[in-house]
Amino acid sequence: MPPSALPDGAPVPQDGSLPGSVTEGLAGRQFGAYVHIPFCRVRCGYCDFNTYTATELRGVSQASYADAVAQEIALARGVLDQVGHREPLSTVFFGGGTPTLLPAADLVRTLGSLRDTFGIVEGAEVTTEANPDSVDAHYLSALREGGFTRVSFGMQSAVPHVLRTLDRTHDPLRVPEVVAAAKAVDLEASVDLIYGTPGESLDDWRRSVDAALELQPTHISAYALIVEPGTALARQIRRGEVAEVDDDLQAEMYEYADAAFAAAGFQWYEISNWSLDGAHPSRHNLAYWHDTDWWGFGPGAHSHVNGTRFWNVKHPAAYAQRLAEGTSPAAAREVLDDEQRYAERVLLRSRLVEGLPLEELRDRRAVAELIADGLIEGADAIRGTLRLTVRGRLLADVVARALA
Structure with missing residues (x-):
């Protein structure tokens, strides 16, 4: 199943140069980095992100992926130099896919390349997403020693039959272990939940919310399941193999979660996100919602610089080939009016x-x-x-x- 298509846009110069319009009011704008890791062990049936399993990536090596990203980092520095962009990074976020399928050393090396190339402000938030079955205490310790400050765990549910419907492969009993291991090395722990999965009852959802709170993370995200066209889950629903998503039940689930989180000391700061005592929001995601600047590294990653949005080619092989040839991996862009x-x-x-x-x-x-x-x-x-x-x-x- 191919991931969702990229939007249409105008061509990008081969060197990736930005339009002159970005220079107006550029100084002092907050700047972040998103690093897309497109690898997954298994493609979840609900997912339409730009991700690939090993069988879909013949001829592409995960071992050389960090080298390709390093090439884009160098290219981005040159592009931003042309428009006088000098801001250091305030946040860094590794997403996917499953970033933690790569060795911890590769993530740390990529973070080091970002630091050496752009600079990172003191006290910056540095996050990686992780599946609970893709890390252990040793891996998390290596991340912390390498400069990471936060891990966002894809818990999704505490109920086995819900995880099976979502094609999630981790054992829910693994989640408390890895959250505790993250805390033990002073990494902030966030957990992500999904509600409204076909076949999930309100009692199932209550069980997942309660389990998430028992972990005592500093941050919880709860997202309504959206059935994207072209996904395996959409086909299952169309064939009648699983029930359709119930919007009224999803609303009831949201209201339950919001009340339960508030009672446990979590404050909502964005529709789908709650922070313990209001003191631990995802600063990287807040930067998106506040219309700041970021550069998205990796295949299919999107970037925004002062009103110009651009996005990379999707396939890792095409991405790596363009960088090897010394050209920008950007597929297209748009200048917002x-x-x-x-x-x-x-x-x-x-x-x-x-x-x-x-x-x-x-x-x-x-x-x-x-x-x-x-x-x-x-x-x-x-x-x-x-x-x-x-x-x-x-x-x-x-x-x-x-x-x-």
Whole structure:
């Protein structure tokens, strides 16, 4: 099953150079790095990310992947030098796929290349995603010694039959072991959950939420399952092999999780994310929602520099070949106009607990109706901030469309 297609866009020069428009107001913008590791042992049936199993990667070596990324890091430095970009990295995030399928030494080496090339601010957040069955205490210790500060574990569920439906291969009993091992070496631990899997009951979900809280992480993400076209799960649903996703049940699951997390001292800061005592948000993801700059390294990775968005070719072989030839791996790009940037700002900022200042809205006529419909907090609106209610979080896209 091929991953989802890249968007259309304008051609990118072979050297990857950015348009001159990015220089206006560039100084001082926060800068982060995302490193995409496209390898997985097994493709999960719900996933449409740009990932590949070993049988799909004939002729591509995982052993040389870090070398290819190092070449893109060097290319990015040259591209950013052309426009006077000098900001060091505030956050680094390794995602996938399963980044921890690579040796810890490769991840640490890539982080070192980023540090040597761009600089990393003191106290920066450095995260990797990890499947619970892909790390052990020794691996996590090597990450911490190499400069990582945070691990985001793909727990997804504590219930075996739910994990089987999602094609997740880890033993749920493994999760407490690796979370404890991360804490033991002073790595912040986050866990990711998915709710609304076909066949998952509310009691199943309660069990997973309770299990996640028992781990005492500093951060929890909970995402509603979205059945993407072309995935194995979509085909199973179409053939009637598994039930369709129940939107009403998903809403009930979200409300349960939000209440349970709050009772345990977690504060929501973005629709799908909760931080212990409000003090441990994912700074890298917040940077996305605040419209900062980042460079995405790896096949299919997306980047954004001051209103210009670009993305790399998808297949690891094509990615490595372009870099070996000394050309940019970027497949296409788009330069956002003022209307697009405004719409994105409304969409992204309204998802955050801090909300969106009403003074930033071009048209406030929809605000009163959104209050009446119970989608935004009336008291906060009176004080000048648009902030979603719990119901508004469930219907955030409706709110964004009404405001944009």
